[in-house]
Amino acid sequence: MTDYRHDLQFGSFLTPDRRDPAQTVARAVLSEQLGLDLVTFQDHPYQPGFLDTWTLMSYVAARTSTVRLSPNVANVPLRPPAVLARSAASLDLLTNGRIELAIGAGAFWDAIVSMGASRLSPGESVVALEEAIEVIRQIWDEDARGGVRVEGVHHRVLGAKRGPAPSHDISLWVGALKPRMLRMIGRSADGWLPSLLYLQPGDLTRGNAVIDEAAQGAGRDPGQVRRLLNVAGTFSSTARAQLDGPPEHWAAELAELALTEGISTFILASDDERQLQVFANEVAPAVREYVGAARAGASAPDPSARAASGTAEPNRRSAPLTRTPLAVRATPAPTPRGTETVLDESARPGGPAADPDRRFTPHEQATAQHLVDIHDHLRGELEQLQDLVEQVGRGLVDATAARSHIHEMTLRQNKWVLGGYCESYCRVVTTHHTLEDQGIFPHLRRRDPRLGPVVDQLQFEHERIHELLDEVDRALVASVSVNDGMAELRRVVDLLSDTLLSHFAYEEKVLIEPIARFGLG
Structure with a gap:
């Protein structure tokens, strides 16, 4: 049960859908207008239904001026780390320090291999990602003497010139769940970025413990590792389940995660503009209030009690989310080709x-x-x-x-x-x-x-x-x-x-x- 006392941040997690690129960019611009700290995009280079994430980030960077940008998470098997490092540093320089870098080892290997990369086992993926982090850090360290030298099993960069250095210290966040990867985060990364949808009860506590132990073993302060979380849910009139309820219910749950699990960055996975508005205008300020009061030792209403009692003052600017009858339809099976059947x-x-x-x-x-x-x-x-x-x-x-x-x-x-x-x-x-x-x-x-x-x-x-x-x-x-x-x-x-x-x-x-x-x- 840990509060690492990082400053609270809130962001959006958007789909880089190719069907309406202008709308995708508009959601990113809206995120900035709403005052969110961060805009992130999925990165699946093998998915033809998506825009290329790095190209999209560059375009969005030119359309915004304050919000920070990051992939969520960059697919390192398909983005060579030395090139990725220079891409991130270049965009950071162009945006005056608005780029962060969340990376992943790759999980969908059939698709990754179809794009020309070599298949790695889970253990090999951990080694490869840690090597990639070392390559990226050395590329950015342009003041060090000599060329980049990483003689890894999966990444061998021998003599590449260093630089450019980014405009600010870009954070390296890792999306992962398994213990070996979490230990690597504790040793080498700046942040842990899981998704709440795929966590079981107790996973955050256990994951934090693994990261903290590994950080201490590497001579690091566990507080150097920011804890981020992709979240998703439903805004409704009454609290029904985790992140399914009114904004005050969301705020209570996220504040609890901040104070007991050390989560300091909450990223909403949604392309619904109304959800983004409620998240930015109502949830984020309430979480900041709850957590700020708790950290200051002030007597503030208990968020969980406040949400449960339904006494939280509603935000009069908020209109209910648009709800419509279910429009998704099943595709009927065509006339069978043969006469034999194997299913009753x-x-x-x-x-x-x-x-x-x-x-x-x-x-x-x-x-x-x-x-x-x-x-x-x-x-x-x-x-x-x-x-x-x-x-x-x-x-x-x-x-x-x-x-x-x-x-x-x-x-x-x-x-x-x-x-x-x-x-x-x-x-x-x-x-x-x-x-x-x-x-x-x-x-x-x-x-x-x-x-x-x-x-x-x-x-x-x-x-x-x-x-x-x-x-x-x-x-x-x-x-x-x-x-x-x-x-x-x-x-x-x-x-x-x-x-x-x-x-x-x-x-x-x-x-x-x-x-x-x-x-x-």
Whole structure:
């Protein structure tokens, strides 16, 4: 239970959506106008639906004058650290000291490898990121003698010239959760940046302890490491859950995190302009008041009691968040290609009935839309698979090349859990781990136990899909050595297609509304 007594900061965490670049920039400008301290952007260079984060930051820097900017977090496997260091220092000089640098080791390796990087194990990722931090710091240290020299396992920079130095001491924050990475943060980084959505109870306390011990072991003051947190939630009239309630409820919870867990920078993951306004105009000032009073030893109203009692004075400038009926719709399955079936669709549980009067914020709508977007990507890959099989049949592609291509597809690589390729299609929050079966399903089951049969059915279907993918692989091998092997290959691929499209339609039908209500975990 620690307050590291850092100054409080508040920021936004925006999606670099390519569909409306002007709107993305406008949200960043709004963040500055609202008085937020920081604007951050997801960095997924392998995601064609996103603008390049560094290019976007540079453009936003030219459109703003006071707010600080950072990736959240920069994908170091796809951004060589020596180049990243010079990019950050250059932009810091151009903005008169408004750049910070949050970095990550990379988690979505199928997508990262598809862009040309080498795959690393979790242990190798820790080593590589610590080497990258050393490269960055040496590049910035232009007063040191000699060239940069880092003879690492994954990063070898031998003799590069130093500089430029940034306009101010850029902070190096690391997005991570696992103990080895947390120990590295304690030894080498300036801040820890996890996301609240992906933390279990006690994770902040345990993470702080690991960082503090590592910092002390490296001869550092643990207070040198700022604790930041990406947060997301819902503004509503009554307190219903963590970060689901009125602004005073949010303020009470964030103040508690500041005073007991040492969090000093809160970054709201939302593209909803009304949420940003409420966060900046109501939540942030209240958190500052609570924490300032507690640190000064003044007798201030207890924030948790104030929120629970509902006696907090409302901010009259705040209008309620726009809520509309759920607009996200499931995509129906097309007419099956074949006659065989592996799923008993009539036995599928329907799930609890939706509340017809419930209305949803834009953020909640976007969370539900995320599931459909992922499935649309996988539907597209099904079409690629069908085309590939036809090329094999015509002799345009041999079986070995086809197998290699299929194994690179998301269809073959994902673990057949909710959301599939969440890592490269997550437009709502930045994720650091595949959390579907381990996180989202248990989350939905806890929030509404009536979803238990639905979750069980989906998990069963995930296993069957994995078995069908193995059948496709075996049929592809046999297609070149067995009489009429192509007929069997086409049959199995049609069966996979029918099964997948049926599964996608069912999953969307039963989970779109619960995901909109409860989020992703």
